[in-house]
Amino acid sequence: MYGGLNIIMLEKLKTKAKGIKQEVAALYLAYRHPDVPWYAKVFIAIIIGYAISPIDLIPDFIPVLGYLDDLILIPAGIALALKMIPKEVMRECRKQAAEMNRSTMGRGWIAAALILLLWAVLVLKIIHIAIKK
Numbered sequence: 001m002y003g004g005l006n007i008i009m010l011e012k013l014k015t016k017a018k019g020i021k022q023e024v025a026a027l028y029l030a031y032r033h034p035d036v037p038w039y040a041k042v043f044i045a046i047i048i049g050y051a052i053s054p055i056d057l058i059p060d061f062i063p064v065l066g067y068l069d070d071l072i073l074i075p076a077g078i079a080l081a082l083k084m085i086p087k088e089v090m091r092e093c094r095k096q097a098a099e100m101n102r103s104t105m106g107r108g109w110i111a112a113a114l115i116l117l118l119w120a121v122l123v124l125k126i127i128h129i130a131i132k133k
Helices: 003-031 036-051 065-084 087-103 108-133
Strands: none
Touching: 003 036, 003 065, 003 087, 036 065
16 A cells, blocks of 8 residues: 555656756746846846755755755745746746757756766766875
8 A cells, every 4th residue: 555655656756846847947948038037037047056056955865854955945946936037938938948848858868977977087086186195
């Protein structure tokens, strides 16, 4: 019984994560839109930067609390940013984000591999410097 509930909860979380990812993409497009006020663009830049940054307010390795900032701060920031953007602009940006998502499926793995490679090189460089001393 519990296994079935966990699978259902996991699917709901995946769906929510995809929705948040799509909203971040739409916010990026809104950031570039000329009809969005400057203060909204500044806030959008902060939210997107935090969403894609590997550095969190509370590190993810801390059990439970590490993911709370991602589960609370990012959706709250997105909700606040959405209130600053004209509705017709956001509608247009969501449509563009959905089209982009369909046309670029699979490219996320390439970007993730490049980021992992960059981190591996950085870690190896730090280890190399530490061994030298």
